[in-house]
Amino acid sequence: MIALVESWIDEVNEAHKNDRRPCSVLQNRFKDYFRPELLQSSYFVIVKVLPMPKMPELREAGLGDFMDNEDQLGGITYKDTYYLVPDAAGDVGIHFHELVHVIQWRTLGTRNFIQRYMEEIQRFGYSEKAPLEQMAYGLQKTFEEGVVPFDVEKKVVATL
Ligand SMILES: [Zn+2]
Structure with a gap:
């Protein structure tokens, strides 16, 4: 099932490749939080409807909760790319949130991220x-409280 989800994700990212923008466009806002290399190699796409995997296997595994949530969500991250609805695109806090997920994907690796994320949804x-x-x-x-900038990647890697 993890392999199935991964190939779905690859198709989605491939299909949106021409519409994606690098997160380095947010560099001024994020420079004290994320390394330039990370921002250059992470992307976002603004879409009307968030792409969600609608596989019956996922529903059977108790993940319907997640799959049917696209109306409530502002964004979703698949590997190095996150998708945002137009209303969320201007919210720098949402970009920040999704970039944390990009780091989680990178750090855990694709298979581990998918497995862990699915298990967590099943449990919580x-x-x-x-x-x-x-x-x-x-x-x-x-970040939104805006106290002192911090190295987000370091924090995520230490917490995972
Ligand atoms: Zn999230």
Whole structure:
């Protein structure tokens, strides 16, 4: 099933390759938080409807909660690319949140990320309580409070 999800993700990212923009366009806002190389090699795409895997196998595995959530979500990250609805695109906090997921994908590797993310949804539901989400929401909050800039990647790698 993980392989199935991964090939779906690769197709989605490939299909949007010409519409994606590098996160380095946000460099001024994020320079004290993310390395330039990370911003240059991460991308976002603005879409009307977030692409969600609608596989019956995922629904059977109890992930319907996640799959049917596209109306409530502002963004979703697949590997080095995140997708945002137009309303979310102007919200720098949401970009920050999705970049935390990009680092999680990179650090864990694709298969491990998918497996862990699925297990967490099965256990906690699709909510802020799922640890990978909790991490992204927590760091987003710290960023939005705007206290002192910090190395997000270092924090994520240490926490995973
Ligand atoms: Zn998230």
